[in-house]
Amino acid sequence: MTTSLNTQNEFIARHIGPRQADEAAMLQALGFDSLEALSASVIPESIKGTSVLDMGEGQGEAEALAAIKAIAGKNQLFKTYIGQGYYNCHTPAPILRNLLENPAWYTAYTPYQPEISQGRLESLLNYQTLISDLTGLPISNSSLLDEATAAAEAMTFCKRLSKNKGSHRFFASSHCHPQTLDVLRTRAEPLGITVVVEDERELGDVSDYFGALLQYPATNGDLFDYRELVERFHGVNALVAVAADLLALTLLAAPGEFGADVAIGSAQRFGVPLGFGGPHAAYFATRDAYKRDMPGRLVGMSVDRFGKPALRLAMQTREQHIRREKATSNICTAQVLLANIASMYAVYHGPVGLKQIAQRTHQLTAILAQGLVAQGVAVEQEYFFDTLTLATGSATAELHAKAHAAGINLRVVDDLRLGLSLDETSRQADVEALWALFGGVQPSFASLAATVQSRLPAALLRQSALLTHPVFNRYHSETELMRYLRKLADKDLALDRTMIPLGSCTMKLNAASEMIPITWPEFGSLHPFAPAEQSQGYKQLTDELEAMLCAATGYDAVSLQPNAGSQGEYAGLLAIRAYHQSRGDERRDICLIPSSAHGTNPATAHMAGMRVVVTACDTRGNVDIDDLRAKALEHREHLAALMITYPSTHGVFEEGIREICAIVHDNGGQVYIDGANMNAMVGLCAPGKFGGDVSHLNLHKTFCIPHGGGGPGVGPIGVKSHLAPFLPGHGQMDRKQGAVCAAPYGSASILPITWMYIRMMGGAGLKRASQLAILNANYISRRLEEHYPVLYSGSNGLVAHECILDLRPLKETSGISVDDVAKRLIDFGFHAPTMSFPVAGTLMIEPTESESKEELDRFINAMIQIREEIRAVEAGTLDKDDNPLKNAPHTAAELVGEWAHAYSREQAVYPLASLVESKYWPPVGRVDNVFGDRNLVCACPSIEAYQES
CATH class of the missing domain: 3.90.1150.10 (Aspartate Aminotransferase, domain 1)
Structure with missing residues (x-):
């Protein structure tokens, strides 16, 4: 017997479910003798041949893993003290193995069906309780995309609810993280909002603001008492949002306790790796009176048909595909997997453990500061938590160079100052290594540790109780946490148990070999603002992935920054808007949207400053071309774009797609083709070749990034060359304007999943x-x-x-x-x-x-x-x-x-x-949605109710 010694690519057959005999049987049932014949009957003649995937043969799993390991090795892991909203932390091993790496958690879908989602809903309720406790605000959602977009949501939230209706000005402290300010500016401009960035300590009259955003602690490390300022804003009917560090809040007064109307921020440092910027769970908390205007998803208590307590997503009418352009936001996803990690981090450590981590981090920072002062270094902060800004003058550049030579990253503040932030992973040796950078007599760590005083202001020390619910005070041994995670997973149905036949949401295999690289430190431990020479592996990965996606879609350029499909939609329409403006066509603000479109489309158009005109569909579910033509002609002078999903949301390849695109182009508009259904097109037809100017792609659908129970997602956009100059920029990129999320490459640490999928599948x-x-x-x-x-x-x-x-x-x-x-x-x-x-x-x-x-x-x-x-x-x-x-x-x-x-x-x-052989038992009966909304409870029940249960 002879066997071929050539390397075999086993992955394609592993990814695709039907075997050869099954394929033949299914084709026979449909009356076809080959896949090619079936494809030829499904794909319209007008768009056949528009896709030529020139990316070679796929690689086997071992070969592809070796290739991406070599890429990962090009990233350099320095000791990083950059901070600025991103911090090193430890992901507890039982959470890493039993949650992040567990398909029972990462392959689950959004918990719209509550009876089969009680486990992850309980974990998210824990997350909401964690956020409410730390922020001092009674209502929290179950996560948003990142801190910067949460701040942008807070801005529009304040605009809707402020009684200062005549104002279009929003105050943002100059002490906010720079990436947050960039995203605020992007979001504000199409809506006619002016973002005023100033030092709040020098702020005069506030009567012309509808809202404000403050950072707590400040990005440079300072701790300010905001009580008087909040009262001033409230006095003119403005609302106040506070971007707060969750770890600091275990020691500091909660924003809700000094009058904040909204608290937002990131849960990243609760056990979620840096990952070059994401994915990370943001949070959004507010007052009870504002709960129906809060963006994002909300988990609430209800009862099932037996009267037993049951969880569900509350107030689902806020979902964007229902409210369309009247939605509070276009966000239709969350960061559930990351919120669950943060939730379990708090469950595992409990209130005592979290405070110990925070106290230790602060104590090390105080020791570091006192030693620096002894060395003659000017520390700008009197009060701080974990971050210092140092006035280093003309020595700044030399200090950065010296730090780099020692494998250390400090924060670049400006030419005369540098910054640094300590974190959960910092140790005595790290403090001593930092002192060594500044030369002179080395301070005695032991002496300073014995005498150092807290540098938290007494007036801002937390007085309220923290995480008193039993769930945060029981599961502190690994045995208990492991069993708790298993108990929750057993309540749910995910892709590891059964097919999830969801239309529009593409719940396909998330292969283990695709998932393995995301937990490698070379990808997971890199700070998003690390110097470019340290992220050459990510540069190769993103360059290659952009080329792969261009090949798959027929577009000329791709931005990987949007960290959800909704943000991809938004970035795509912003590119169209900027293109028109660059040509002097500011009047173009009409967006045509078929009645069949996903509800995020009209919500996105509204956010991009466009007016929505709905076009009809015919009895077959296709766009009514005559109605589209009539409305395109009617709005010819103002037509900006058409948003269309292809294949249609009705599950059909519309034969008139080229004609539809031509009508819009002939009337001066651009064509946005929603890539939610790209799963039917890759290798068969390409939107960039049959009329599309821009498309977003759902990497968590077509390209195998798992849904994670409702996120993470990635929604990059592909564009034709004329729109490429208007792709999202970032303060860390060559193009500085137009950031749509906090990190330049969005949720970068999960991009290896898609790279692996495409590399292993190849064009064929x-x-x-x-x-x-x-x-x-x-x-x-x-x-x-x-x-x-x-x-x-x-x-x-x-x-x-x-x-x-x-x-x-x-x-x-x-x-x-x-x-x-x-x-x-x-x-x-x-x-x-x-x-x-x-x-x-x-x-x-x-x-x-x-x-x-x-x-x-x-x-x-x-x-x-x-x-x-x-x-x-x-x-x-x-x-x-x-x-x-x-x-x-x-x-x-x-x-x-x-x-x-x-x-x-x-x-x-x-x-x-x-x-009989394999039975899933739902933990609750049918859940009563109406009861849950009429009796809204969105945090863990009281101890009394918990004990009664």
Whole structure:
């Protein structure tokens, strides 16, 4: 026997679910003899041949890991004291292994289905409680994207709620982090807001401001008492937001205690690696009176149908795909995985442990400062927590050079001053190494440690209790934390248990070999503002990834900065807006958006200063080209852009896409093609080649970054060459203007996931993935069409990568709703498809290329069995009110209790024989959404309620 000695790329077959025989069987069911024939029938003639993926063959997993390890090795890991909102920290090993590296946590979807999300919802409720306790404000969301975008959200929040309605001026302290000020300016300009940056200590009349942002502690290290200033702003009906360091708040008075209306910031230093800038969980907390205007997601308490406590996302009407241009924000995601790390960091350390970390960090900083003063160095701060600014005068450049030679990064403040920040990882040896940089007599660490006094001002010391809830005071041994994390994970359904057939959200495999590099220190321990020569590995990675994405999309340039799809949308429209302005076309502010578009599109257009005009769709779900043409002509002088999703949100490749793009271009507009459905296009057609000027891509969908229970996401934009000059800039980049998030490359530490996916798949593998995504979707559509009407399809009766089942007729004949079907699927061990989007009363199903035929058939069998139950309701053999669908999901507790239903226990929990072997038991029954909103509780219950439970 002879075996080929050539290296085999095993990864493509590992990523794609169906085996060769399965593929043939599915093609036969659809009436095709090859994938090429199926693709040729699905892709419209007008756009065929627009994609040529010139990126060579894919590499095997070991080979690709070796290649990216070599890239990572080009990053230099200095001892970093840059601070400025980013700090070294320790990720506790049980959190690293049992949460960050655990697919039960990182492959979960957003917890819209609360019955199968109780574990991560509990962890997020802990996070909200942590933030509320530390900030002294009663309502916190379950995370935002980063500190700078949270500050921008706070600014627009203040604008909406301030009673100083005539003002368009927002005060931002010059002591805020520079990257925060940059993002504020970007967000403010399209909205007509003027950001005034001054030293608050020199601030005169404040009557013409609607709001203010203060930093606590200040970016240079100072600690200011803001009570009098907050009162001044309140006196003129302005609201005050405070960007606060969470670790410092364990020792300092909470913002809510000195009058702040909003507190924002980053939870990064609670166990989340630096990662060259992200992903990190931001926080946003506010007063109870403002809770309905707060951006982002909010976890709240409710009850299930048995009256048992249950968690859910509260006030979901604030979600952007419902409120559209009237939304409070375009953000439709969060940083759930990172918020959960921060949550568990607080659970593991508890209030005593967190205070000890903060006290130790402060004590080391005080020792360092006292020693520097003894060496004759001018320390500018009288009071500080962990950050110092040193007046080093003409010696500044020499000191930076000396530090670099010693493998140390200090903060560049200006030509005459340098800064440094200590953190959880700092040690005595680090303090002594810093003293050594300044020469002279070396201070005695032991002597100073014995005599050093706190440098926190007495008036700002925290007096209130901290993290008194039992959850923060129990799980302090590794055994206890490990079991707590396992208990929470067991409550949830994630991709490690079952297919998640969500249309529009693409829950595909997040391969282990893709995930491995993100925990390497070469990627995880790099500060985002480290000198460029130290991040050459990241430069190679990002350069290569940008080229890969250009090849996949047909665009000429890519920005990786946007750290969510919503931010990619926003950056894309800002590029279009800036392009028009550069040509003297300031009047162009109309954005055409089809009625089928994702709801973030109109919200984004509003944020970019554009007016939304909705265009109609026809009965097949396609854009009504005649209506689009009429509105483009009507607004010809003011047309800025069209936002369109392709394939459409209805799951169809619209045949008129080239004509649609031409209409917009002929009337002076630019075409933004939403890349949410790129999973159906890679290798088959390219938006940059058939009419798109800009697209955002969801790397957490098409390109394998995991959803993490609702984030992280990455939403880079690709543009044609004429828009390239208007891509997002950053203070750390050559182009300084236009930052849309805090770090120059956004969530850089998870970019290796996409690099690995593309490198291993290669051009042929990526094309095959798209073809299998289309095959799997059409197989499900064909198998289920006799049971449920498929709402939309192309002219050939085929769908793209997802299909929409119409349950509205069944509601008429049986009273069974789309919610009933979704909850009944839980009894079969499945996450529900997307409900009632883009059409109310429908289910949108996207199987992805990663699911095997066996798993597809398991889902199909479940849907057919559910249809049989609906037929039984229609026929009267199942009661219209007391049936398995209306009562779903069924819990184990219900099963062993008194059984009062007309149907059997077996039908309730084992509707298919295959479930006997492997059964998921939901921890709660159907959750009462209305009760939760009427009785809003968004932090851990009181100790009394906890004890009663």
